[in-house]
């Protein structure tokens with residue numbers, strides 16, 4: 001492991017992705033780690049059993065397979081430790097349960113992933129945690145929103161579906177002045193394009209369902225914490241018993257090996273299509289943080305190293321009562337794009353975004369918002385498919 005640590009230290013990201021997390025010589029030289037299925041782990045004698053003085057103790061507490069993924073995520077995020085959970089949503093709810101107690105107040109970004117909001121408005125509320133949603137563009141202005149009992153600030157950048165960037169360093173600094181833990185859902189950028197812990201965040205969250213798994217066949221989440229917040233996260237993970245399965249962890253680690261090259265293609269294709277959409281009369285606005293026309297683009301440029309393959313655009317529709325029928329006409333004409341949730345897989349997906357739950361970051365008014373996940377298909381084919389959609393929009 002020592003040798004490997006040194007040769008990887010100054011290596012490029014694709015070199016690191018190819019080698020982090022597992023040393024082949026630890027398991028007979030096989031290039032990939034074994035998939036260890038386990039509940040029971042045996043102890044050599046009663047003393048070791050009593051003191052738990054060995055690396056593995058029980059299936060819920062990790063296996064060599066899940067450890068390989070955790071170590072890879074720690075290497076990418078620069079974190080003290082990572083826990084694996086069975087979905088991206090659980091990667092948000094487990095840290096919330098770890099750091100929040102009855103009587104606490106949490107600040108959640110208003111452009112948050114929808115099911116995160118649902119968890120806050122239902123279970124967190126029932127458990128006696130008060131939640132306020134704040135403007136994704138608040139930046140240092142978030143200072144005004146802290147209460148004496150505020151304990152956690154949750155960020156997500158760019159925001160789900162509308163892609164607002166957040167000033168993460170400014171928000172983290174304010175949160176720390178008020179003694180809060182800062183969590184960030186970093187799924188969009190992956191640790192390749194943004195490293196939250198380097199910008200003041202304490203806990204970085206991933207739906208590794210998306211780009212790390214990369215093939216729309218796995219749901220899994222990871223939570224990576226800095227030194228200060230690691231033990232409490234690990235304790236909550238153990239208390240809740242919400243662990244990830246070794247077969248899925250294996251597949252995610254497998255996906256990580258190629259994530260760099262896949263992301264490059266997702267980035268390039270999505271940007272080409274986003275720029276092309278900006279030039280189309282059928283489009284009112286493109287919501288992509290790497291476009292200079294995007295309002296919070298400067299923050300993306302300052303803090304992020306790249307952009308991934310998912311963004312939205314506002315279809316230009318003059319009358320609000322036509323939004324839905326035009327959006328449906330567009331979506332129904334698509335052949336390459338599938339209509340489905342999630343993203344980060346090899347295939348293109350589209351949907352009409354529902355922004356009815358927003359409190360502060362209101363929906364655009366110029367037309368319906370369509371979200372596109374640009375897959376690994378050829379750009380010319382993807383464009384032709386979108387043109388079919390535009391043609392259908394004119395017919396209704």
Ligand SMILES: *Cc1c(COP(=O)(O)O)cnc(C)c1O
Pocket residue numbers: 087088089090113156160185187188207208209219220221342
């Ligand atoms: C998809 C997604 C999640 C949830 O991941 P699942 O594995 O589908 O539960 C969480 N956060 C963001 C930003 C997502 O896009």
